[in-house]
Amino acid sequence: MTETAFAYHQRTKHGFGGFAASPDTLDWDAQPNPFREFLGAEKIDLDLAPQNCSSAPFSRAGLGALLHLSFGLSAWKSFGPDRWALRCNPSSGNLHPTESYVLSENFPGVADGLHHYLSRDHVLEQRRADPPGEGPPRLWIGLSSIPWREAWKYGERAFRYCQLDLGHALGALAYAANTLGFSAKMVENLDSAPLSRLLGLDRAEDFGRAEREDADALIEIFEREGAPSAPADKIGLWSGAANLLDARPMYRWPVIDDVVQATLGSAGENFVATAPREAKDITAELILQRRSAQAFNPKHRMAPDEFFAMLAALAPQKSPFDLWSFSPRVHPLLFVHRVEGLPQGLYALPRSAAGEALMRQNFFADFLWRKVEEANLPLYLLKEMDARGLARRLFCNQGIGGDSSFGVALLAEFSPLVAQNPWRYRQLHWEAGLIGQVLYLEAERQNLRGTGIGCYFDDETHALFGLKDQNLQSLYHFTVGLPYVDSRIATEPAYPTKSRPEFFAHDGSNA
Numbered sequence: 001m002t003e004t005a006f007a008y009h010q011r012t013k014h015g016f017g018g019f020a021a022s023p024d025t026l027d028w029d030a031q032p033n034p035f036r037e038f039l040g041a042e043k044i045d046l047d048l049a050p051q052n053c054s055s056a057p058f059s060r061a062g063l064g065a066l067l068h069l070s071f072g073l074s075a076w077k078s079f080g081p082d083r084w085a086l087r088c089n090p091s092s093g094n095l096h097p098t099e100s101y102v103l104s105e106n107f108p109g110v111a112d113g114l115h116h117y118l119s120r121d122h123v124l125e126q127r128r129a130d131p132p133g134e135g136p137p138r139l140w141i142g143l144s145s146i147p148w149r150e151a152w153k154y155g156e157r158a159f160r161y162c163q164l165d166l167g168h169a170l171g172a173l174a175y176a177a178n179t180l181g182f183s184a185k186m187v188e189n190l191d192s193a194p195l196s197r198l199l200g201l202d203r204a205e206d207f208g209r210a211e212r213e214d215a216d217a218l219i220e221i222f223e224r225e226g227a228p229s230a231p232a233d234k235i236g237l238w239s240g241a242a243n244l245l246d247a248r249p250m251y252r253w254p255v256i257d258d259v260v261q262a263t264l265g266s267a268g269e270n271f272v273a274t275a276p277r278e279a280k281d282i283t284a285e286l287i288l289q290r291r292s293a294q295a296f297n298p299k300h301r302m303a304p305d306e307f308f309a310m311l312a313a314l315a316p317q318k319s320p321f322d323l324w325s326f327s328p329r330v331h332p333l334l335f336v337h338r339v340e341g342l343p344q345g346l347y348a349l350p351r352s353a354a355g356e357a358l359m360r361q362n363f364f365a366d367f368l369w370r371k372v373e374e375a376n377l378p379l380y381l382l383k384e385m386d387a388r389g390l391a392r393r394l395f396c397n398q399g400i401g402g403d404s405s406f407g408v409a410l411l412a413e414f415s416p417l418v419a420q421n422p423w424r425y426r427q428l429h430w431e432a433g434l435i436g437q438v439l440y441l442e443a444e445r446q447n448l449r450g451t452g453i454g455c456y457f458d459d460e461t462h463a464l465f466g467l468k469d470q471n472l473q474s475l476y477h478f479t480v481g482l483p484y485v486d487s488r489i490a491t492e493p494a495y496p497t498k499s500r501p502e503f504f505a506h507d508g509s510n511a
């Protein structure tokens with residue numbers, strides 16, 4: 001199992017010498033359907049998040065707002081004959097492999113059972129109706145991935161993208177929960193097989209020829225705070241059949257099936273942060289305006305306070321990193337191109353003392369490790385250099401790598417952790433995606449914009465820092481800057497037939 005995960009990681013690296021295996025040709029008109037539906041399932045209509053909401057009722061109206069601000073559509077875009085939806089959670093290639101489910105027990109306004117969330121229509125589809133339960137209201141969100149959506153375009157590297165997207169989804173959910181005054185906590189030590197059963201993903205009879213979904217994570221949502229646990233197995237009445245997303249798949253990527261199997265499992269760590277957890281105040285409007293930049297103004301220089309504030313948000317004591325109990329294992333490396341008053345160059349922001357020690361051991365011995373005192377953060381200048389051209393190159397020759405204010409490589413503590421439990425291969429990507437989601441929203445807060453970068457040259461990035469083995473591996477890149485907005489792309493409302501109320505009504509429904 002361990003060898004499978006390592007071998008997969010190795011063979012799906014991009015490098016100056018070539019890219020990971022992917023389709024030779026793409027028929028854009030044959031893109032898999034981005035919306036899974038369960039045909040025949042009963043639908044429950046949901047409300048959108050009100051314009052002004054800092055606290056929400058723990059009922060159907062609050063659930064509607066939660067799903068709107070996490071996995072809901074934020075706009076429809078069109079350019080010529082093409083039309084596509086954007087969502088609050090970003091996704092590699094906008095392919096959206098992540099699906100979300102709701103499990104409810106005694107939750108006001110929602111029948112007990114399992115529901116699938118169909119973001120296109122902002123409705124729930126009831127998959128399993130449970131007999132009404134007793135006790136306090138409880139709510140869980142289950143997340144799964146459909147690898148084919150990504151593999152269709154990206155081939156073998158697609159499993160990595162699914163996991164990064166899942167990390168973004170966790171972040172999107174945690175932010176939406178915080179914005180509404182709820183809290184989100186991952187149920188740890190829950191194995192893939194029972195989770196798959198809870199989410200109905202093992203029901204071959206309901207999937208037929210439809211593309212497989214892999215169970216990833218279960219998150220309990222609390223009205224305020226609480227200790228998460230999984231719901232008991234229920235014997236309810238199932239309904240709905242999964243739709244086929246791609247009637248004529250042109251390729252098969254068996255290594256993805258192998259790595260899915262090799263990384264099943266779970267873990268938990270009980271990491272206790274040394275400082276009290278801190279919440280962040282991100283508004284619904286900020287969540288709904290998040291977008292990826294396609295191009296940056298290469299002249300823009302970022303203010304140092306903006307830069308330091310963005311980096312401070314990555315501290316493991318802050319929300320949304322209180323979503324789970326895993327200690328921080330992913331550490332940003334920064335390509336600083338244009339920040340007022342800071343020398344251009346390579347920087348490191350270790351998120352733990354252990355991470356810093358590992359970096360110091362493994363990086364080039366002549367790195368400066370000069371602390372940026374004014375940052376009030378564990379931020380170190382490693383090497384002064386104009387890295388704009390290099391960053392562009394390392395980010396798969398994408399212009400945003402060099403035109404940004406700064407670029408990021410997210411370095412994970414890799415080899416012993418993945419060897420001990422191959423499931424950590426998934427979870428390290430989730431941590432990287434979670435960090436990416438913080439960067440996206442913090443960039444918006446600073447009136448800047450971010451873009452996740454799944455396409456980067458792996459070992460050439462490692463070589464720049466002197467890394468030779470697999471102790472530390474870069475799992476994701478990111479860029480932040482002042483965006484150029486393409487005015488040719490038209491924007492339409494996400495849900496033209498639904499309107500957003502101003503406030504929650506007192507009875508918990510939307511006014």
Ligand SMILES: Cc1cc2nc3c(=O)[nH]c(=O)nc-3n(C[C@H](O)[C@H](O)[C@H](O)COP(=O)(O)O)c2cc1C
Pocket residue numbers: 086087089090091092093094161164165168290291292293294398451452453454455
């Ligand atoms: C894991 C991940 C990898 C991505 N990789 C790239 C990339 O290499 N280049 C790029 O231009 N955009 C990249 N993106 C941005 C997506 O294309 C973008 O999120 C998607 O088109 C949806 O648009 P939105 O973020 O504006 O909602 C990536 C996004 C994610 C989440």
